[in-house]
Amino acid sequence: MNAGPLAPTGFGTAPVAAAPEPARSSDFQALQYDRPFVHDDGAARSLHFTLGELQSRMLTAQPWHLTLDYTRTMMGFLLFNPAPRQIGMIGLGGGSLAKFCYRQLPASQMTVLEINPHVIALRREFQVPDDDARFQVIAADGALYLQTGIPRFDVLLVDGFDHQGQPAALCSQRFYDDCLAALTAGGVLVANLHYDHPDYPLWVDRISRSFGGNAVEILCEEKSNGIVFASRGRVISPRSMSLPESLACLDQAARAQLRAELARIVWQMKNLDNEGAGD
16 A cells, blocks of 8 residues: 555554464454545545545556655665566555556566455555456455465565554564565565654564565655565675666656666665675
8 A cells, every 4th residue: 555754554454373364354344444535636536544644646647657755666676676477565555556567567467465445445446457367456464465375476565554553463573574485586575664653673673684684775755764675585786786677668657757766776775885885
């Protein structure tokens, strides 16, 4: 799900001891989830739980456009893998990342996990694609789904927040261990975290611990969110990244939108490398 400066988004609940099957929502279960509302000003449509919290924003004329800065930063996974075969997403929201990837990465299979049935019910209002041979939205608890051992993703995008903040189930050491196990060799985790939360350093440390230190933290331009990239296998290094190759699969409009952000990510990684070399 998407997050503006005031409140990152996505949904999760605390894990239980065992989960032989993914947790799916029902009419009864729907009662325990907050119901979002939609605001439409003609030019843009946004998803909210309260008027003071922006959860997702879509340009009506360009529903696939990545309006919020953190979504563009999360697309930095293209620097690691410009053509992933399997993409997993935890958190649907207004579907900004889902729509962009569906449009720009036609060779990718996509599985989106969203626990809140009220959010899924709004997918048509936000022009989220219907399920088809390569795209599926599953009503499930993302943390429990990973525990089944079913998924094997080349890229796993975790946008795991609700209206109260980061759910405990989606920031535990167990969860990040499960993210590692859910990735293919060389697979990449992309985690959206609320930078101003007091536990932010703890979450970053947990990701780093699960991935054996092979993780890097990139602050978004507005500095309200931090995006952590963590790789299973190949050591993260800007020297192995190619901006032209990362943008090659995109159409002209998408390249224009992402070029500056991907270049900024590479620049930040190079600065981190230089700082490490000076220690």
